[in-house]
Amino acid sequence: MLAGLVSSESNYLGGTTVLYDGNPTLLNDDPAEGQLFYSGYILLSAGLFLVATSAIATALRPKFNGVIESWSPISFATVAWSGLLLVSAIAAANAFLPSLLWTFGLRESVSGYTMGWSVLFHNMHYLPLMATVILWYVLVENVTGVKSIFGQNFSKIVFAMYLIFVPPTSLYHLFLEPDLAETVRVVGSLLSLFIAVPTILVFLIIVASLECHARAQGARGLFGWMKSLPWDNPAMAAVGMATVNMAFGGVFSMVLIQEKLAVLLSDTFFVPGYFHFFTVGAVSLTFIATLIYIIPALTEHRCWRPNILSRLPYVLTTGLVLFGAGGIFAGYHGVPRRIFDLSYHVDDPVEHIDAPFVWGTLMGVVGAGSLLMTIVLAIYAYALVRMLVPVSGEIGVSLENLRVVLWGGSAIERQRAWIGPLSVCALVATMYFFTALSFEILESVPILGEVGGH
Amino acid sequence: MKRFDALLFGVVFVVWGALALMYATIPMIQMPNSFRVWGLGAVLFLVLTLLTVLAGRGRGNE
Numbered sequence: 001m002l003a004g005l006v007s008s009e010s011n012y013l014g015g016t017t018v019l020y021d022g023n024p025t026l027l028n029d030d031p032a033e034g035q036l037f038y039s040g041y042i043l044l045s046a047g048l049f050l051v052a053t054s055a056i057a058t059a060l061r062p063k064f065n066g067v068i069e070s071w072s073p074i075s076f077a078t079v080a081w082s083g084l085l086l087v088s089a090i091a092a093a094n095a096f097l098p099s100l101l102w103t104f105g106l107r108e109s110v111s112g113y114t115m116g117w118s119v120l121f122h123n124m125h126y127l128p129l130m131a132t133v134i135l136w137y138v139l140v141e142n143v144t145g146v147k148s149i150f151g152q153n154f155s156k157i158v159f160a161m162y163l164i165f166v167p168p169t170s171l172y173h174l175f176l177e178p179d180l181a182e183t184v185r186v187v188g189s190l191l192s193l194f195i196a197v198p199t200i201l202v203f204l205i206i207v208a209s210l211e212c213h214a215r216a217q218g219a220r221g222l223f224g225w226m227k228s229l230p231w232d233n234p235a236m237a238a239v240g241m242a243t244v245n246m247a248f249g250g251v252f253s254m255v256l257i258q259e260k261l262a263v264l265l266s267d268t269f270f271v272p273g274y275f276h277f278f279t280v281g282a283v284s285l286t287f288i289a290t291l292i293y294i295i296p297a298l299t300e301h302r303c304w305r306p307n308i309l310s311r312l313p314y315v316l317t318t319g320l321v322l323f324g325a326g327g328i329f330a331g332y333h334g335v336p337r338r339i340f341d342l343s344y345h346v347d348d349p350v351e352h353i354d355a356p357f358v359w360g361t362l363m364g365v366v367g368a369g370s371l372l373m374t375i376v377l378a379i380y381a382y383a384l385v386r387m388l389v390p391v392s393g394e395i396g397v398s399l400e401n402l403r404v405v406l407w408g409g410s411a412i413e414r415q416r417a418w419i420g421p422l423s424v425c426a427l428v429a430t431m432y433f434f435t436a437l438s439f440e441i442l443e444s445v446p447i448l449g450e451v452g453g454h
Numbered sequence: 455m456k457r458f459d460a461l462l463f464g465v466v467f468v469v470w471g472a473l474a475l476m477y478a479t480i481p482m483i484q485m486p487n488s489f490r491v492w493g494l495g496a497v498l499f500l501v502l503t504l505l506t507v508l509a510g511r512g513r514g515n516e
Binding site: 063079090116120 | 456458459462463465466469470473482483487488490491492494495498499502505506508509510
């Protein structure tokens with residue numbers, strides 16, 4: 001994988017024109033320019049294949065040896081995730097091997113590249129998402145001791161559902177293809193709604209299990225039980241905010257993958273606006289929370305200043321809300337993405353374009369959010385390095401002294417658990433509201449287009 | 455259930471296999487190339503299913 005990374009990145013030193021998606025049509029003038037790039041991607045996919053194979057072999061071994069009869073939900077989910085990684089490695093080979101052979105003159109030019117890339121791109125969305133949700137499951141059990149009240153098999157069914165729903169939902173990546181049949185667009189829009197089902201179910205399992213256990217410990221009130229969770233633990237705070245950010249991202253992703261809206265919004269700043277809720281707010285935050293546990297466990301160092309680390313997720317989420325709100329509304333107003341000149345100013349002999357005033361205001365909000373996020377991530381990076389490297393006079397708390405609650409194994413009897421279902425109802429209502437709002441706003445696109453000079 | 459893990463991977467194999475067949479044979483979906491990925495994926499989950507069944511018969515489980 002390292003060789004693949006070096007090979008693909010070193011290609012850029014030669015000034016090649018191919019982009020991260022490896023579209024070979026950009027190399028028509030000189031195919032040999034892409035040799036290192038595609039070699040790198042193929043090496044990377046081979047590395048991913050081997051990593052996933054070793055993970056599956058590790059999980060199978062105790063079964064073969066008769067140590068266990070059945071996997072825990074986390075082991076099962078890890079094997080399922082590794083299976084998806086294996087398929088993604090195959091998808092990468094399917095997308096890039098023909099181009100690699102073409103750059104070495106071993107075959108004719110490549111056709112059907114977009115389809116191969118779309119399948120790989122689809123898997124690349126759900127690998128980190130599924131990994132994040134598995135880690136929520138692990139971290140929550142670590143800081144509360146709570147296992148699913150619905151039983152192990154139900155959790156396994158939910159994790160298997162990721163694999164059931166991933167392939168048929170890939171159609172929405174093709175919405176920008178002009179010759180896609182209308183029936184397929186409609187079916188693709190409907191299928192795309194199912195992709196959120198497993199994530200919502202895992203959220204329900206975790207929240208309902210926590211609420212029942214908290215109430216069994218004497219917690220009261222519709223929201224009051226949440227106060228008994230160990231929010232001073234950096235992992236708990238991070239997982240809590242990661243679920244909130246995942247919900248924000250989920251709402252707007254459902255807006256974007258409707259086929260009528262996808263065409264209008266896909267090339268605007270709407271996409272970075274909503275996607276950072278997933279990438280930074282859910283995935284990165286969860287992985288950082290996991291590292292906060294893993295690094296001290298491996299190094300036997302202390303957890304650096306948990307009182308600071310447990311507050312960072314809230315600051316990060318504030319930054320994300322600024323970035324996301326600014327970016328999404330900028331997208332509605334037609335601010336493009338994939339552009340280097342943030343003045344959006346065009347001044348050449350043929351045409352003169354000044355961006356609408358509101359673009360600058362909204363992108364200023366995006367900038368403020370970015371600044372907050374950058375500061376938080378820099379502090380996290382510093383903390384992780386401090387936990388990794390031995391420093392004299394260590395500051396912090398040993399891992400076993402981080403605040404946790406021990407609710408595991410306690411009898412919970414019959415309890416109410418309303419927050420999970422209510423959250424899902426609120427999520428669906430918000431999706432509906434923003435989808436309707438998006439249609440309303442985008443009806444004015446031609447007028448905004450004239451104002452913007454596009 | 456002892457073979458529940460294998461059963462779930464078996465379901466994934468069936469679904470992926472059916473989708474690969476659909477992508478390969480229905481031109482309107484316009485996903486002719488993707489059947490290779492999902493088809494190989496189906497084979498992979500079939501192998502995983504069989505391995506999980508075999509592993510369930512491990513030395514200590516007999």
